[in-house]
Amino acid sequence: MSADIILPERLREATFHAGFDGSNEAGAWVLCSEVKISTDPWTKLARTKLIVQDILPLTIGDIESSSQTHLTVRTTSFIKVLKYAQLHNLVPGFLHGHPSGHADFSLRDDDNERKLWQAASNRNGKEATLVSLLVLPDGTMRARVWDSSKNPISVTVATNGSSRQFLTPILVNSVCESNLDRQTRVFGDGFNNSLHNLNVTVVGAGGTGSPLAIMLARSGVGQLAVLDPDHIEASNIHRLHGASYKDIGRAKAEVVVDHIQSIDLAVNAKACVGNVLDADCRDLLKASDIIFCATDDHAGRMMLNRFAYFYETLVIDMGLAVEPEGKRLIRDMTGRVTMIYPGATCLLCRNIIDPLRAREEELLRKSPKEFNKQQKEGYVIGGGDPEPAFIAMTTSVACMAIDEMAQVLSGFRGNKRAVTQRLRRFQIPEDRCSGGAPEPDCPVCASTEYWGIGDINPFLDRVG
Numbered sequence: 001m002s003a004d005i006i007l008p009e010r011l012r013e014a015t016f017h018a019g020f021d022g023s024n025e026a027g028a029w030v031l032c033s034e035v036k037i038s039t040d041p042w043t044k045l046a047r048t049k050l051i052v053q054d055i056l057p058l059t060i061g062d063i064e065s066s067s068q069t070h071l072t073v074r075t076t077s078f079i080k081v082l083k084y085a086q087l088h089n090l091v092p093g094f095l096h097g098h099p100s101g102h103a104d105f106s107l108r109d110d111d112n113e114r115k116l117w118q119a120a121s122n123r124n125g126k127e128a129t130l131v132s133l134l135v136l137p138d139g140t141m142r143a144r145v146w147d148s149s150k151n152p153i154s155v156t157v158a159t160n161g162s163s164r165q166f167l168t169p170i171l172v173n174s175v176c177e178s179n180l181d182r183q184t185r186v187f188g189d190g191f192n193n194s195l196h197n198l199n200v201t202v203v204g205a206g207g208t209g210s211p212l213a214i215m216l217a218r219s220g221v222g223q224l225a226v227l228d229p230d231h232i233e234a235s236n237i238h239r240l241h242g243a244s245y246k247d248i249g250r251a252k253a254e255v256v257v258d259h260i261q262s263i264d265l266a267v268n269a270k271a272c273v274g275n276v277l278d279a280d281c282r283d284l285l286k287a288s289d290i291i292f293c294a295t296d297d298h299a300g301r302m303m304l305n306r307f308a309y310f311y312e313t314l315v316i317d318m319g320l321a322v323e324p325e326g327k328r329l330i331r332d333m334t335g336r337v338t339m340i341y342p343g344a345t346c347l348l349c350r351n352i353i354d355p356l357r358a359r360e361e362e363l364l365r366k367s368p369k370e371f372n373k374q375q376k377e378g379y380v381i382g383g384g385d386p387e388p389a390f391i392a393m394t395t396s397v398a399c400m401a402i403d404e405m406a407q408v409l410s411g412f413r414g415n416k417r418a419v420t421q422r423l424r425r426f427q428i429p430e431d432r433c434s435g436g437a438p439e440p441d442c443p444v445c446a447s448t449e450y451w452g453i454g455d456i457n458p459f460l461d462r463v464g
């Protein structure tokens with residue numbers, strides 16, 4: 001089994017708190033949801049993402065004995081956790097801290113956890129999995145997964161949400177460190193390695209998506225995918241990066257990725273010609289750590305808006321809205337970058353998605369005949385004039401989005417200056433930030449019910 005663990009940033013403090021109790025070792029039961037990726041598009045291998053959903057600190061009754069150097073829990077107490085996990089389709093786990101700073105699992109830990117895994121497989125079946133997390137006083141972690149194989153496997157833990165950071169040690173790529181030294185001078189040690197270990201999908205390869213994908217590749221993102229169903233037209237060339245008139249008629253995603261490949265960077269870049277709503281794009285989305293949404297499409301955006309919360313994945317959404325006034329004057333010209341993750345306000349509550357347009361787009365995708373019929377009858381508006389656009393502004397929005405990613409990876413502005421929405425008003429000109437508040441009845445961002453729930457049936461709890 002190949003796995004990695006996502007610790008939502010909002011649970012980070014509670015996780016470390018649970019591992020220490022004065023000078024004695026302390027611990028907690030852990031519950032994780034599962035995300036099954038049948039084929040990771042970059043490695044072509046199957047893997048599982050485990051999302052930490054809950055940390056339940058141990059009660060006195062759960063502890064058999066504890067000291068400064070050990071913690072033994074009662075297997076009988078674990079049964080209630082196993083029961084709950086099975087009922088809710090979750091993976092059970094155990095977390096403990098080493099106040100001594102000893103940065104590895106001890107022989108006693110092996111013994112203790114083997115017993116817990118045995119209890120899990122006796123109760124929940126041979127395929128049972130046990131997650132084990134070790135927290136250290138320096139804020140780092142060690143993690144492993146016990147399954148039917150004889151020995152546990154070491155796995156990585158990374159936070160996601162307002163910050164993306166590896167909490168377990170990862171291999172450092174020395175080549176990328178030296179070529180990207182100028183970036184280290186801006187964002188510090190570890191920044192390039194974070195990029196190198198990042199799986200990023202750019203949805204939309206147009207005026208904003210094309211410069212974005214190229215800049216991500218040049219800055220050292222290790223795994224990159226560009227997803228777009230459209231083909232290049234002559235009217236696109238004035239704002240597409242990496243495209244020429246010879247490319248007219250070719251898929252936008254392929255042209256951008258070909259351009260990236262011609263630069264010969266250390267990036268595993270994939271072009272995906274398809275719609276983000278297609279079921280066969282799900283593995284790609286699930287395998288991504290960050291998804292940039294650079295499309296005009298409301299239906300795709302509506303799906304990604306849910307995906308961010310269900311799969312605890314940062315979605316960075318972008319837009320450029322131009323409102324002309326008369327022939328040459330501009331009433332409003334706003335570039336927008338919005339960060340969506342559990343804890344931030346969603347796009348529906350910010351009135352960024354038009355649900356009616358989303359419905360029309362889904363209808364057009366699924367049944368063009370029915371769409372045409374409803375359009376004739378005046379039930380759908382559809383299409384309309386193309387949006388105004390200018391290369392400097394579409395590219396500027398891509399730059400803003402990468403700034404926000406750099407903040408998530410490095411915290412260069414300080415954690416207090418992380419923003420969830422940034423607006424660039426070109427006609428004023430100035431930048432603004434806006435927090436936004438969830439609508440009280442929003443099932444996605446006002447309630448925590450779906451946060452990090454992972455794979456459920458139907459996908460994203462959406463029928464149809």
Ligand SMILES: [Zn+2]
Pocket residue numbers: 070071096097098105106109
């Ligand atoms: Zn230990």
Ligand SMILES: [Zn+2]
Pocket residue numbers: 345346347348349438439442443444445446
């Ligand atoms: Zn909402």
